[in-house]
Amino acid sequence: MTSPTRFLSLIFLSGFVFLIPVSAEEKAPLNVLLIMVDDLRPELSCYGVGEVVSPNIDRLASRGMRFNNAYAQYPVCNPSRASLLTGWRPNEVGIVTNNIPLRKVWPDVVTLPQIFRENGYFTAGFGKIFHLGLNADQEVTFFEDPQSFDIFYDARPDASKLGKTGEGRNLTDGRLGWCQWLAANGDDEDQADGLLAKAAIKILNEKRDRPFFIGLGFHKPHDPFIAPKKYFDLYPVEDVKLAIEPDNRSPRVRHAIPNERDFSSFTDKERKEFKRAYQACVSFTDAQIGKVFSAMDKLNLWDTTIVILMGDHGYHLGEHDWWNKVTVYELGARAPMAIWVPGTKGMGRSTDAIVEFVDLYPTLLDLTGLNSPHKLSGVSVRPVFDDPDLPGKQAAFTQVNRGKVYGRSVRTRDWRYTEWGETGELGIELYNKRSDDGEYYNLAESEKHSNVRKHMKQLLYEGFIKNQEAH
Structure with a gap:
């Protein structure tokens, strides 16, 4: 949107009134909607996995720009997010585990949402954008960061008891507590992710006189694999396709996989149940994203809002005999990313440009005209939005610790x-x-x-x- 040119009468000279513009047409600041999906790999129709039902993520990938080569700097939740949200690499942040809050190490660092807040944006956080934080009482908690957000909502305590019941099992007989699925009773809003979408839509509908930065972090398909039964019904277990491993592959380097024994006893039945549950959770989250996009349609927000949708790192679904993250194989390092930037020439196309998650911070500052609060380790990929054929960076870097x-x-x-x-x-x-x-x-x-x-x-x-x- 633009404001009309306004004129001011300056002075009368020889009977003429001279008018000059005091304000040229100016574009309103762009809003930012950052959607992060926990443990999401490119297991999506828009990335060629046609059996996955993901129409809403596909819609953004088609409308905006799909990045085919986007790489996380660490294949675990907390280090990846701490890196992305500071604009520093994990070794610079000093966080390479899931149990250290960012503010314990860097109490005064200006995070990505915080720089928008400090520049007059309304900021709201929903769910998992940060992994660990400190609340207002400096207690370690999940997801919170009072410096970053005007308001924050963690939906997990509000999920219903009904949504915790249904058909499911632990695939390791309890040996790995996280390795379980549940085709849950109830509907979307009996689960935390359904409530997150509802809360974000409410904020989108509120009228305000300043731009916004909204961080919306969905939990699924992160384990445990829980979603309403209707999403499991999309994937008959007998139709699930398993990864095929070559018989003549090279011997695996010792540390490439964290613990090969974790899944050595998996049968094909358990493999299919695992992958089915993961895909069901992807479709569940996709449906919540669709509700948010429908609200943007009704509110005419697309022309004024940058939208980023991304996973936080990759994930294995049986490849290299592994069923988790924490690797620096392509499957651990690469994640999906789709971005909509109003007014740029490359929307509606995909790009093979190499980009890193650490590039998101400088890119958003570049797109919105904000100054960096500290030296950033990534670079702006803004030129790619006008020319998707650009190669991007020479290389992307990912690290992990064993x-x-x-x-x-x-x-x-x-x-x-x-x-x-x-x-x-x-x-x-x-x-x-x-x-x-x-x-x-x-x-x-x-x-x-x-x-x-x-x-x-x-x-x-x-x-x-x-x-x-x-x-």
């Missing part, structure tokens, strides 16, 4: 290179992404690829190790 063991990975357009240990002494992986997208054939010891390995090692040092030494 206790005191470091895993550091760099991904270029054609290669993924990973070192375990301080200098790769505990294992090195090199995969040709053109011919081996699943990363099953390790070329690190191939003499033919020694120059590639040397180049990727240098990239890893320049983009990550050197950066760590600087902090």
Whole structure:
């Protein structure tokens, strides 16, 4: 929206009245809606997984820009979000576990929503944008960050007792407490994510005289895999397709998977139940996102609102015999991202540009004209919104810790290179992404690829190790 040009009468000269503009047409500040979906991998129709029912996420991917190569900096909730929300890499933030609140380490850091709040935006947080926070009494709690949000709502305490009943089971006979599914009784608003969508829509409907930044963090498909039964009914268990692993794959580097024994006893029945439950939760969350988008339609908010929808890292559904996150394989590092930016030329297209989650902070500042409160480690990808054919960054970096063991990975357009240990002494992986997208054939010891390995090692040092030494 623009305001009309206004004129002011200055002075009479020789019988004429001279008028000059005092305010050229100015665009109103853009709102921001950031939707984060916990543990969401590109298990979506818009990413080629046609059996998944995800029409609302697909709608945004079609209307806006779908990023095919977006990478998290850490494949676990808290470190990934702490990095994204500060604009720093995990080794710079110093948070590489799920049990340290950001404010314990950086009490005064200006987070992504906070910089908008400090520039006059109304900010609201719903659900899981932050992982751990400190409440107003400085007590450790989930999701809260009073410095970032004018209002905050955690829907979990309000989920109904009915929504905790239904048909389901633990797939490991209780050995892994999280590994369970439930086709729940009740409807969407008997679950926390249904209540989050309802609360966000209420805020969208409220009239206010300033722009907004809304963070909406949905919990599913994070475990335990609980969703109303109607979403499970979309996926008959006998129709679930399992990942096919090649028999001649390279021996796995020791630390690539956290614990191979966790799922070694899984039968095909349990594998299908797990994947079915994950997909049901994706469709449940997609339906909540659809309600939010319908509210935006009615309120005519698309022309004035940047919309970002993303997972917080990747996830395995049986690939490499793993059923979780916490890896720096492509499946652990890559996550879906779709962004709508009003008025840019590339909307309605996809891009293969390499981007990192750490780029989101500078990109949103660039799009809204705000100044950075501190030095940011990412770069603005604003040019990609006008030209999706741009290559993006040369490389994306992801890291993980196995206790005191470091895993550091760099991904270029054609290669993924990973070192375990301080200098790769505990294992090195090199995969040709053109011919081996699943990363099953390790070329690190191939003499033919020694120059590639040397180049990727240098990239890893320049983009990550050197950066760590600087902090």
